[in-house]
Amino acid sequence: MATADVSVTDNRDTTTSSGYKSRKYILGVIVAALALVPVLQWQTTNNLNFWLNLLIIIFLWITMSTSWNIIGGYAGYISLGHNVFAAIGGYLAAMLLLRLDIPVFVTAPFAGLVAMVVGFVIGLITLRVRGPAFIISTIALVLVLRTIIDNWDFLGGVRGLTLPLIGLDVQLVKIPFYYAMLLVALLSIYFSYWIRHSKFGLGLRAISQDEIKAETAGIPTKMYKVLAYAASAFFIGVAGALWSQYVTFVDPGTYLIILFGARPVLMTLLGGKGTVAGPVVGAALVILATEFSESQFGGTELNVIGVGVVMIIVLLFFPDGLVGSLRRAGRLPALLDWD
Amino acid sequence: MALLEIHGLNKAFGGLQAVRDCSFHVEEGSITALIGPNGAGKTTAFNLISGVLRADSGRVIFRGEQIQHLPPHQITRRGMSRTFQISRNLEDLTVLENMIVQSPVHGWRGLLRRSMSAEERDRAMELLEFVGIAKLAHAETRDLSYGQKKLLDFASLLMSSPKLILLDEPAGGVNPALLESIMERITELNEQRGITFLIVEHNMELVMRISHSVVVMAYGSVIAQDAPDIVQNDPRVLQAYLGEVTL
Numbered sequence: 001m002a003t004a005d006v007s008v009t010d011n012r013d014t015t016t017s018s019g020y021k022s023r024k025y026i027l028g029v030i031v032a033a034l035a036l037v038p039v040l041q042w043q044t045t046n047n048l049n050f051w052l053n054l055l056i057i058i059f060l061w062i063t064m065s066t067s068w069n070i071i072g073g074y075a076g077y078i079s080l081g082h083n084v085f086a087a088i089g090g091y092l093a094a095m096l097l098l099r100l101d102i103p104v105f106v107t108a109p110f111a112g113l114v115a116m117v118v119g120f121v122i123g124l125i126t127l128r129v130r131g132p133a134f135i136i137s138t139i140a141l142v143l144v145l146r147t148i149i150d151n152w153d154f155l156g157g158v159r160g161l162t163l164p165l166i167g168l169d170v171q172l173v174k175i176p177f178y179y180a181m182l183l184v185a186l187l188s189i190y191f192s193y194w195i196r197h198s199k200f201g202l203g204l205r206a207i208s209q210d211e212i213k214a215e216t217a218g219i220p221t222k223m224y225k226v227l228a229y230a231a232s233a234f235f236i237g238v239a240g241a242l243w244s245q246y247v248t249f250v251d252p253g254t255y256l257i258i259l260f261g262a263r264p265v266l267m268t269l270l271g272g273k274g275t276v277a278g279p280v281v282g283a284a285l286v287i288l289a290t291e292f293s294e295s296q297f298g299g300t301e302l303n304v305i306g307v308g309v310v311m312i313i314v315l316l317f318f319p320d321g322l323v324g325s326l327r328r329a330g331r332l333p334a335l336l337d338w339d
Numbered sequence: 340m341a342l343l344e345i346h347g348l349n350k351a352f353g354g355l356q357a358v359r360d361c362s363f364h365v366e367e368g369s370i371t372a373l374i375g376p377n378g379a380g381k382t383t384a385f386n387l388i389s390g391v392l393r394a395d396s397g398r399v400i401f402r403g404e405q406i407q408h409l410p411p412h413q414i415t416r417r418g419m420s421r422t423f424q425i426s427r428n429l430e431d432l433t434v435l436e437n438m439i440v441q442s443p444v445h446g447w448r449g450l451l452r453r454s455m456s457a458e459e460r461d462r463a464m465e466l467l468e469f470v471g472i473a474k475l476a477h478a479e480t481r482d483l484s485y486g487q488k489k490l491l492d493f494a495s496l497l498m499s500s501p502k503l504i505l506l507d508e509p510a511g512g513v514n515p516a517l518l519e520s521i522m523e524r525i526t527e528l529n530e531q532r533g534i535t536f537l538i539v540e541h542n543m544e545l546v547m548r549i550s551h552s553v554v555v556m557a558y559g560s561v562i563a564q565d566a567p568d569i570v571q572n573d574p575r576v577l578q579a580y581l582g583e584v585t586l
Contacts, residue, residue: 199444202454206429206440212391213427217441218415218499 020334027335034182038175052174056246058287059181061267063188063239065279068264070192070232073274074201075225076208077130080261081138084122084145085115085233087255089240091149094161094250103166105180108241115237116230123229127222130211139258146256160251163244177246184242188235193276193338195231204228208274270311272321276338281322286311341400342367342503342535343419348387348397348407350380357383359559361397365503365552370529370536372546372567375556376580381539382424384556385507388537389421390414402502416443418502424511424539426488430481434472434491437480438463441498463498470494470524486517493524503535504528510542518542522549547571555579 037055041048068082089111093104126137150158166173195201203224206214215221244250254260263286264279271282289310293303318325326332327339343365350358358380365371373381386392388399390411399407406414420441428437439455442463455463467473470490475483483491489509496504509525510518526549528534540546546553546567553570555563557579563570570576 197454198450199452199454200450202432202436202440203444203450205432205436209429209431210427212411213423213429214440215411216389216391216415216421217495218412218443219440220410220412222410 020337023334023337031186035179038178041171041175047171049171049174052178054287054291056174056178056181058284059178059185060239060243061264061283061287062185062280063181063235064264065267065271065283066185066188066192066276067232067235069268069273069275069279070195070204071225071228072232072265073268073279074196074204074208075228076274077127077225077229078135078265079138079229079232080135080258080265081141082232082236082264083255083257083260084141085119085236086240086243086260087145087149087250087252088115088118089237090244090250090255091155091161092237093241094163094244095155097163097245098161104241104245105176108180108184108238111241112234112236112238115240116234119233120226120230123226127225127229138261142256142258142261146252149252149256156251158252160249160253163248163250165248166245174246177242180242181239181246184235184238188239189276189280191231191235192279195228196276196339200224200227205274266311269321270314272323272325272327275321275323275327277336278321278323281336285322340367341365342402343388343537344398344400345384345388346398346400348384348399349395350383350387350392351395356559358387358394361556361559361561363554363561363564365535365537367535368529368533369551370525370538370549371552371554372550373537373539373554373556374541374543374546379556379579380559381556382507383559385421385505385537385539389419389505415499415501418500419505420496420499420501420503421505422492422496422507422509424507426485426492428480428483428488428491428495430479432480433477434467434480434483435460435463435476437491438466438495438498441495443499459498466494466497467491469497471520486513489513489517489521493521497528501534503537506536506538506540508539508541510540510545518545525549543571 034055037048038052041052064082064086068079071077072079089108092111092114093107096102096107097104122141126134126141129137149155155161166176203214203219206217206219207221207224211221240255267282267286268279269282270286271280272278286307289307290303293306297303297306314322320328323332323336327337341364345361345363348358348361361380361384373384375381383392387394390406390409394407397407398405401417401419404417406417429440432440439459442459444450464473464476467476470493472487472490475487480488480491493509509521513521522545525536529536538550550567552564553567554561555570555576562575562579563573565573
């Protein structure tokens with residue numbers, strides 16, 4: 001007999017609620033508008049490079065945060081070392097470009113797969129522990145990889161690797177990266193949404209709350225956690241690969257610092273850990289706040305303090321993140337209710 | 340015929356021997372109570388049987404297969420489900436989600452499917468109806484009362500169609516009306532659906548009224564296993580509960 005599979009959280013009446021009905025159209029319009037931004041750059045004499053760059057950075061961090069949320073939000077395992085997968089993607093794509101002249105747009109999916117396989121192996125080892133021990137193991141992972149790359153001349157050592165620009169006019173050079181990053185961000189959001197509404201996602205949410213209960217409910221918790229860890233590495237590897245040629249540089253000091261690993265955590269906490277929309281909202285807000293702060297205070301430490309103060313205030317009033325707290329209060333707009 | 344056999348189970352925590360050479364059996368289709376004073380090792384025995392703890396030695400045979408080396412999820416898949424002494428519902432999930440979590444997932448394709456099929460929803464609602472909390476299906480579990488959480492705990496076990504249910508103090512902290520309801524449900528499931536029960540319980544009314552066999556533990560070992568009316572007059576059992584009596 002054919003069955004109508006539904007998400008367990010689909011208890012609202014999506015056929016009659018105008019808010020939920022119009023949500024898909026509004027989101028479609030937003031995506032279409034984002035897709036049209038580069039056309040404006042191409043069609044007009046206005047230089048939109050600042051906005052393209054800003055949006056590319058937002059897409060990068062949406063991808064990072066959304067992917068991190070699969071293991072950190074859904075499964076509740078806080079990793080401070082997911083920048084390792086960005087580094088793996090970045091270095092792999094850089095080496096394939098420099099040695100074999102294969103463009104990053106071709107190698108990026110492969111870089112994601114390699115990051116995922118590495119994530120699987122690392123997950124088998126590190127996910128034997130939980131809580132603070134797991135967090136420390138993820139920081140150790142960053143330090144280990146940084147030490148290896150710092151001392152490996154083949155990968156450029158501490159100096160890193162310089163990559164060539166793609167052969168396009170300055171006004172157009174950002175456009176391929178813009179579309180690639182937009183696509184990766186959208187796919188990572190869809191992937192996260194799909195996991196959240198699958199049996200796998202429900203199992204991860206059970207694990208995040210009570211691992212022993214989840215295990216006795218029949219969930220193979222170890223396998224779920226390792227799969228979630230590997231899955232969370234894929235799009236980060238892809239984004240890391242694209243980012244390497246976008247900035248024409250890859251070095252340990254960019255990818256393998258604690259701040260790079262901590263940022264998606266902060267963004268997700270700000271937006272709402274364990275929700276689909278939370279990391280998207282958090283990433284966009286943090287990047288916009290950082291840009292605004294830099295425009296006001298310049299490139300000084302003041303802008304870091306400014307962003308920190310904003311985060312503290314938001315988390316004081318929204319302890320479950322913006323999306324999580326609004327949902328709990330019953331005030332989450334239908335536009336952001338993707339859970 | 341024994342559905343569950345325990346042979347020479349041992350478990351020590353450091354210098355404390357929590358379970359010592361523990362052996363008993365649970366007949367298929369029976370309600371067996373596991374009783375004993377506090378610290379007798381009942382919950383540890385439960386944890387060893389359900390795979391939550393690994394035994395130092397001994398064998399657990401369920402449906403003819405040794406399972407003492409298996410992780411809990413594999414034991415659950417083989418038809419054994421359990422509750423905990425203190426309800427361990429998933430508080431941030433809805434009541435319905437707590438039910439669906441317990442529903443078995445079949446293979447990789449099952450893992451990737453949407454979180455609930457129409458059949459699963461119907462079955463979950465039917466079971467929630469059975470324990471009388473169907474109207475709370477979409478409520479957050481943390482908002483439930485203690486008694487409602489106990490009922491949810493009980494109902495969710497049935498999603499995996501178990502052959503053997505292990506209940507750890509189902510009467511603990513519940514009012515007399517709810518206790519009556521729980522006893523009725525256990526009896527009904529046992530008589531009409533043939534589900535076997537192993538129940539850790541301090542409430543002697545429940546033990547004596549519904550169980551077919553009683554296993555008594557003291558200091559980590561089984562000191563008696565027999566019918567309830569025999570066990571309650573066993574001098575070893577009286578001594579374990581009341582201590583040495585000299586007149």
